[in-house]
Amino acid sequence: MRLHIVFALALGFLTSCSAQKKIKGDKDVISVNGNLTTGINTVEVGEGIELELAQSNINNYVLTTDRNLTSVIQFEVRDSVLRIMPSMRITRSKELNVYLKLQNPQHIILNDNTKFESPGMINAPDFTITARESSDFKFKLRSEKTRFNLSGNANGSATVSTGNLDIKMSGRTDLKGDFDATSSVFTLKDNAEFQPEGKTETLNLTSSDRGDYKGRRFEAEEASLTLSGRTATAINTSENLTLFAQDKANISSYGKGEISINALKDDAAIEKK
The missing domain is CATH 2.160.20.120 (Pectate Lyase C-like)
Structure with a gap:
């Protein structure tokens, strides 16, 4: 048994040295x-x-x-x-x-302090980018299904034409770009900041903590918002906007969309621009 313990400790030491x-x-x-x-x-x-x-x-x-x-x-x-x-x-x-x-x-995974760029157009039926820590990216994409998974301090910009767009952001992530989609689902939490331009037929946005959605220049025909924490949300709709907001969520509504409020709790507030 002692021999096994000594061997395990020695192996751990060598592994540690190798990692350094x-x-x-x-x-x-x-x-x-x-x-x-x-x-x-x-x-x-x-x-x-x-x-x-x-x-x-x-x-x-x-x-x-x-x-x-x-x-x-x-x-x-x-x-x-x-x-x-x-x-x-x-x-x-x-x-x-x-x-x-x-x-x-079809899938690009960026780890700490990496950079990704694609000057030409990427054409793929299904495309995902996973960006972690202090990674950075810039690319153009045409795809049927597109996913962004951002965490840590990842940031980037993209030009995307897609059918289904799914974006998840956490940490202190930052994303900008031009997005043309049929269906969009965005999830922001922590201190994520998203500033899109373009358009979508439907949008489902969930934002919590201090998520900052700057979507004034991203027009959705129909949008559904679920907001909490100290989030800031600028939303542009042309037909219908459905809203559930609580805590200290702040919403600025742009466009001609009719607003349907399911809930506006606590200190949550909406302003029609």
């Missing part, structure tokens, strides 16, 4: 390229990496970074998931960029 390995870039920037298997639809990006995505009929990448970091950045494919991760903690680099060509991008 650090490396600093040598400032000698080079580019290396590689081919990837087909069937990839999900990309997860590790800390500090900048990803530029181009939709293409082939799957490959170009890694541009300090020479001594090229072996540190790992490209691992398992099932349909490509994980681009550093094997050591990179404390400094002159450049750390991955230019990725992918046939069928």
Whole structure:
């Protein structure tokens, strides 16, 4: 039993030491390229990496970074998931960029201090972006179903044309962009801030804590709001607005939509603009 305990402690110590390995870039920037298997639809990006995505009929990448970091950045494919991760903690680099060509991008996962950009239009039947911590993104998308899952201090902007739009934001996240959708469902909590432009036929908005929805320039034909906490909500409707608000929720209503108040409790207030 003692031998097992000593072995476990030693293994834990070695694992801890391995997790703490650090490396600093040598400032000698080079580019290396590689081919990837087909069937990839999900990309997860590790800390500090900048990803530029181009939709293409082939799957490959170009890694541009300090020479001594090229072996540190790992490209691992398992099932349909490509994980681009550093094997050591990179404390400094002159450049750390991955230019990725992918046939069928459907899910992008951004971890702490990562950046994602796609200058061209992404076309996908179903697309999800998951952005965590201090990640940042900017992209254009045409899709039937689109999901945003933002947490931590993630922020970004997007231009999206879609059928179903589902956006979940928590923490101190910040999202802006132009959205054209048939059906939209937005969920904001903590200190999330969302400033959309564009239009949707139907909108279901749930906002709590200090969620800030700046939707004056995002027109919904019909909208249903469920608001609580100290939320601030600017809503634009052309036909109907249904409202349930409590606590100190504050609502500014724009457009010609008729307002139906199911509940306006506590210190909640609405103002017609």
